[in-house]
Amino acid sequence: MYICPVCKKKLKRLDNVLHCQNGHSFDIARKGYVNLLTTHKRNPKNSGDNAEMVKARTRFLDKGYYLPLAERIAQTMQGQLKGCVKPVIIDSGCGEGYYTCVYAKAMTDASIFGIDISKAAVSHCMTRVHTSGITNCEFAVASSFELPFINESADMVISTFAPVSNDEYARVLKKGGRLIVVSPSARHLFEMKSAAYDKPYENKPNVYGLNKFEKTHEEIFEYDRALCSSQDILDLFSMTPYFYKTSAEGLQRLKELDSLDVTCGFCIQVYTKKDFK
Numbered sequence: 001m002y003i004c005p006v007c008k009k010k011l012k013r014l015d016n017v018l019h020c021q022n023g024h025s026f027d028i029a030r031k032g033y034v035n036l037l038t039t040h041k042r043n044p045k046n047s048g049d050n051a052e053m054v055k056a057r058t059r060f061l062d063k064g065y066y067l068p069l070a071e072r073i074a075q076t077m078q079g080q081l082k083g084c085v086k087p088v089i090i091d092s093g094c095g096e097g098y099y100t101c102v103y104a105k106a107m108t109d110a111s112i113f114g115i116d117i118s119k120a121a122v123s124h125c126m127t128r129v130h131t132s133g134i135t136n137c138e139f140a141v142a143s144s145f146e147l148p149f150i151n152e153s154a155d156m157v158i159s160t161f162a163p164v165s166n167d168e169y170a171r172v173l174k175k176g177g178r179l180i181v182v183s184p185s186a187r188h189l190f191e192m193k194s195a196a197y198d199k200p201y202e203n204k205p206n207v208y209g210l211n212k213f214e215k216t217h218e219e220i221f222e223y224d225r226a227l228c229s230s231q232d233i234l235d236l237f238s239m240t241p242y243f244y245k246t247s248a249e250g251l252q253r254l255k256e257l258d259s260l261d262v263t264c265g266f267c268i269q270v271y272t273k274k275d276f277k
Contacts, residue, residue: 001088001113002140002148005036010150031126035141036148037117049118053238054096058124060235061098065225069266070099072221073182074106076268077156080178086111087155090172092144093117093162097125097137103158104134113149115142147172156180170212170273177273179213181206185220185265192237192262196250205267213271222265230258 002011004020011018016028028034049057060066081087087110091100094114104112114137116122125139142148145165149172157169160182169179186202193200227233233254237243246254 001111001138001150001153002034002036003150005038005142005146005148011148029123029126031123031130033122033126033139033141035119035122037119037141037143049095049121051120054118054120054124056235056238057096057121058098060232060239061096063232065227065232065236066098066264067102068223069182069221069264070102071106073099073158073160073180073268074103076180076217076270077103077158078107080180080270081107081110081156084155085109088153089113089156089158090115090147090149090154092147092157092159092165092169094121094125094139095160095162096121097128097139099158099160100125100137100139101128101132101134104129104137105132108136110136112137113154114139115144115147117141117143144168152177158182164206164208164210166208166210166212169210173273175273175275179210179271179273181208181269181271183267183269185222185267187222187263188265189236189240189242189262191260192233192240192254193242195257195260196237196242196246196254210271212274214274215269216272217268217270219268220265221268222263225262225264227260227262230255233257233260236262 004024006024007022009020011020018026026034089110089112091114094100094116100114119141122139122141129137144163147168152174154172156178158180183206184203
């Protein structure tokens with residue numbers, strides 16, 4: 001399934017090392033993942049979320065605030081894969097593995113490969129699967145724009161709040177393969193922005209330029225949740241792009257809150273790979 005990030009040849013496992021025919025090799029970490037992010041385009045040591053960001057995401061997600069979303073995505077995936085025997089799924093930009101594990105538990109016959117550019121996040125993915133006894137997941141440190149997978153090897157790619165790569169997704173998907181993209185809806189966390197900003201704004205729809213795909217389904221999935229502590233509020237805020245755009249005054253207003261009712265809103269889009277023959 002994996003290919004060499006240097007020469008693109010197929011990787012084969014020998015003991016705890018992945019090798020290609022050109023002599024490139026990649027050690028499998030003690031936890032069980034492999035780092036396939038080369039220094040050619042970015043530094044594998046400090047790419048993506050750092051350890052503290054991963055801890056914040058884990059604290060928040062493990063409290064179940066986004067579980068309805070994860071379950072809804074899993075249902076959508078199952079519907080799109082109906083009739084597919086032992087599907088191969090790539091979770092592109094899988095983060096610290098919360099959603100991936102929900103998918104794996106819902107689809108025990110599937111082989112799921114999670115990738116993320118953050119080594120700290122992927123390391124935590126392995127902790128999640130080991131703790132949960134999940135055996136149908138593998139993880140690698142890699143980029144969504146340079147997927148380490150064989151051409152036309154996957155039945156589905158899922159991208160949840162992650163960068164979207166038109167060419168790479170089309171390359172790794174089989175004929176008629178499905179792509180699911182999950183992004184914030186217009187009203188997602190609007191109440192949080194109202195607390196932090198003097199002039200809150202709705203989210204604009206994302207434009208992906210997926211010209212190798214046809215959109216076949218779209219839904220807005222929204223529900224309300226009460227954030228029950230200042231820690232939960234700040235952990236969620238740190239997971240959003242707003243964290244890097246908010247003034248010190250706005251951040252202080254959030255820190256002074258001990259609870260907050262928010263709209264959790266998401267856009268779930270399903271695309272089918274076009275046939276270019």
